[in-house]
Amino acid sequence: MRRGCFFLILIMSLGTFIYLAPLYFKGSLLDPNAGVLNWGLVATIFVSLTILGFFFEFERAAAGAKEIALVSMLGTISALSRLPFAAMMNFQPCTFFIICSGYVFGPVAGFMVACLTALISNLFLGHGPWTPYQMFIWGLVGITAAWLRKLPLSKSTAVVALAAFGFLWGWLYGIIINVWFWTYFVYPLTLKTYLLTLLNAVIWDATHALANVFFVGIFGARVIATMERFKKRFYWSIERDGVK
Amino acid sequence: MIKIKGLTFFYGDAREPALKNINLTVGDGEFILIAGPSGGGKSSLARCLNGLVPHFYGGRLKGRIEVEGLETIRHAPKELATRVGMVFQDPENQLVTTDVEREIAFGLENLALPRPEIAKRIEEALDTVGVAGLRCRSLHELSGGEKQKVAIASVLALKPRVLVLDEPTSELDPQGAEEVLSILQRLNDELGLTVILVEHRLERVIHLVDRLVVLSAGEIIADGRPQEVLEARYEELVRAGVGVPPLIVLIQKLKERGVPIERIPLTVKEGRAVLESVFREGIVHPHPDSLPSREREEKHTEEQAEPAIEIENLWHAYQQDQPVLKGISLRISRGEFIAVMGRNAAGKSTLIKHFNGLLKPLQGRVRVFGRDTRGATVAEMARHVGYVFQNPNDHLFADTVAEEIAFTLKLTGCGDIPRRVEETLARFNLARYKDQYPHFLSGGEKQRLALASVLVAQPPVLVLDEPTRGMDHRLKNELMQFLDDYRKGGNIVILVTHDVETAVACAERVILLSEGKVVVDGNKKEVLSRALLFSPQINRVLQGFAGYGVPQDILTAEEALELVWGG
């Protein structure tokens, strides 16, 4: 767990640095607008390396076939659930499903389900430079959802907490994924242009946040209860040995 | 070589042991059948042999299991894989990759074999099982039987000395099952592989095996050569709910009445030989006119008045130019019990999905109680037509058993829900489980619950798609008894089944489909006698005794006994 924590703190601080750098290093070599560093590439490389880190963590943490089969099945369900909603802006149940997976089965399962969601659903919807970003953000959703587990929540408050959490991540998702668009296609990279990029996607992010609340509200309790039952019955090894 | 001594095993926090004081020694090259009722511990025993119990499932284990010199308590399944191969029930759930070659390679890659060795072993495994023609196919295109054969091949590639199969044919159609079983026989005969087969339908395999072990309530209640066990322990087996083949039932009944039979026949051929001598020596004489059940049935067919379900020239196609149903016309009246039979892809499921409007006719018309299904939604039809699907898991949705039943009532808009739920729970013997999570009930209980969740709405038409697949003898009988009672209440029961014995047991009318057309439609006596593949065992045995005055339309052991003794 300590190792995982270190890894997370590292990527979060690095991520924040890369995220904020264009706004603060005006005029220096690090200024992306100076044309020396291509910030879009830097961010993409960072995101890809982080995912690779996730994968190595999974290699170490996944004890056996049970965990692998579990994440791949949940990942497939999540990915397929995205497809019928493809036409409805960002109104999709994936984020909800990743939250539930992370919440019940822990951070490692959470981020793997997230990565698979992006990888598999994009086999149908199309891969692009956005794929690593989706894996990255959803991965964070899965990891942080597992943290909620530590809070002293009753069954009913858990759903409320998850709904609020989903709402928050709906917006955060937009805030992070638009970095891709912003650094690739907008000039200059300033706070103003960034906010405008966000403003342009505000409907997407709003539907996303609402969808998360909606899905957690309708299915959250049932889906979590179903997963918990199976976890208790078949995944005793996870409980005993811990994924951490 | 397998040695089990004093094995007792408890799952997780279960209070009752799943296996109780098991002692078993299996020699090299034996072909062993493990039979017994559901929940008797067959699967648990099979999983002990390669260490899945206790390494995968947890639980408490006492005693000693030694396989090829290794103690399974100390060695996990992954280490035992090269000694014990394990094939599971559902082919869909044991395949890991997307195509045949890679599937077989998976285990070999896990053993880190060099590539040429892998290629060689794939070749061998494909040939041994006889699926070389499938090598480049995607797994999801294969039929259940083919998938199961690939699963066997992928286990054989690891070159185990023992092959354990946990009900490998229960999810397959008869043809697939037959092929899988003949492969097992060949593996045992030609390669000398020790085969341990878990199966509850004896009639299919009993003649292939060297030894029969019967488990009931976690204990071995019989162990020995099939003939001996069936002869000496017949009563116990029947009491434990083991599905004894009808031929054995007939022979045992004959013996009880003093007919001297030396050797219990296991196959149709042996059965004929035994009966031949019985008839020839004139020990018993058939009395064809002493079959009272016959008249009753004929009377019943006359009652057919106005039809409840009318199908006129029904055509259906999922893809253009590939019709699945080709001009089917049927009339079904109240109180009928119908079995729909036919090969795979003959259109059985497509046909029955028209009864409740899940599918709408492409051409022609389907009317249920005068109502055209094209003008009605499935939900509206649900009040008239109850539909029980093959896998009860697909039905189960609610958090508790009671809610599951109430859900249907809510959907169909029935009143007085709590009372009806209570009634139904009692009727289906589920009251005990009222507040339990449906998905974790045992197989038989789940099946009952699925049935209850449909029947609570009291639909006058009940359609069942392969309800007996994977069910043991006792559950099957219970279900059939129940369905027959339901029919007697003036309802229609329509059953799709591959299992001839099931159809024989209670259906009266049999519809045989082939290539989307009705080939035969009539009383089961006409359809199922002398029909080669679709004839029940007793009928096949009695064919060829016409010279002794044996009518050729006898289907069950009971009838055969009536024939001889006049009821």
Add this chain to the structure above:
Amino acid sequence: MQISLRYKDKGTVIHRLNPFAKLAWVGSVTLLAVIFEHPLFLLLLFLATLPVVILARAWREWVSLIRFVIYMSLVIVIINSLVMYHGTHVLLEFTFEIPTLGNPKITLEAICFGLGMSLRLLAIVSAFTVLNFTVHPDDLMLAMIKLKLPYKSVLAMSMSTRFIPTLAGDLERITDVQRARGLEMDKGRLRQKLKSRGAVLIPLLANSLDRTVQVAEAMESRAFGALKKRTYHREIRLGTYDLVTVCAAISPFFFGLYLRYLGYGGYRYYPSLQKIDPGQTGWLFLAALAVLLLLILPLAWRRRRYILD
């Protein structure tokens, strides 16, 4: 539910090309598109993808993507023209003021920048079409294994693709079951509709979790995890010819990087548009880049099995 992979096996030379070559080529085009700003260079990248798309017979699918690109381009143009007022050629000046953004005006330069960036997007999307439509998911995973990515993750992905048809079948069956029980999937408002989907989702989830246990059991019974090391029956061939192809596919990237170092490929949009003509050597370099980008086509012509098994 109608689900179909983007990948369609049309058996063209592009489909038969070693996936590493395609990955390298798509990577090159994408990276070049990101580092170049010059509209002519971006246009070249975009045009270079067209023969590959056409050869892969993915033309129709490509066209269907264009709608998305046009929408995104519009967004790019609008955002850029709304924030950048530095241009000297003012086309339209609004009289009102937007807080923090000031007095909006639309300049020719901003629109041109937007269009340039649209070309960048077009090139990237177009290049990824090749990846999406001609690389089979299985090959993608073989490539990942060859790249020594952690095996368990690749296995999880591979198992996911294997579960897709199973889940699709389950979904269809369970939908039928619940409809036959009287569930109306399309009745009522969105909330009601989604709620009735729950009657399908929950059994689907429960069944799937059951399946995972059984699949895991089967995997362990087949020696999964018995050894730390493992071998692979099927691998992507990386022989001399394949390496040559991969190098040819990467070459435009390094050449482009060198050009960028020399000062080509950059472009100043503000305060007024730079001359678009890159000069004689510029044209020459463009031509050379075009040749390198298309080098992969003649190399693809020699069909070779790229899978070792």
